[in-house]
Amino acid sequence: RAPALGYVVRGSERTYFAGDTGLFDAMAEEVGPVDVALLPVGGWGPCLGAGHLDPERAARAAALLGPAAAVPVHYGTYWPVGMDAVRPHEFHAPGEEFARWARRLAPEVAVRVPAHGERVRLP
Template sequence: LHDGRRLPVGPHRSPALGYVVEGEARTYFAGDTGLFDAMADEVGPVDVALLPVGGWGPYLGHSHLDPARAAEALTRLAPRSAVPVHYGTYWPIGLDAVRPHEFHAPGDEFVRHAAKRAPEVAVHLLGHGERVRPEAGR
């Protein structure tokens, strides 16, 4: 969670915040977060993990997940399914010509890292407006 500004540098004004939503499935929405030691204990067992794999600027610090760190999160959380989020939607004007891979590639990179790190997790790479009904039942 951040204060709504879109600045490439500066102090973080609030801690990362994620949510666990319980219903037919137990779903973890990680928000803007990085890896943390107590991730599995604090989040608990989940059916679905919605993990951010990108950002809006050219640099993601340790307090954000990138595709590789999001795949590491899968090994800690052990969800049945995962969906990469927070990429490919907002990009500063002009950077697409300079660094297009950082805008377009994080979803595919996450799929590749997840297949190596957590092959037992079903990863759903969705396009804008697409949806999936992951398997539930912990």
């Protein structure tokens, strides 16, 4: 077992890439202030293991971190062949689910849900 790995990229703005992580109490304190949060909202298979963010927990993380903007990542890519026909919801929906949860739990955070391969420009 290894601890989750996330990191902050510092430049003219601070961007937090959460990696594969779960929600933890000291998240805001350990990460510090950020302008953008890239938050995982899904996984590669039909279920998430313990210690991972789903759309609701990622929205809670956005509320804790308080970035100006958040982008859901880590969903709809690595998926077992044929599972999109069996469980399309888990493959396609986590980004929009995150946006819905974030509107409720972190309304001050601007959420951008890009299509696969789409670039996101943040103000």
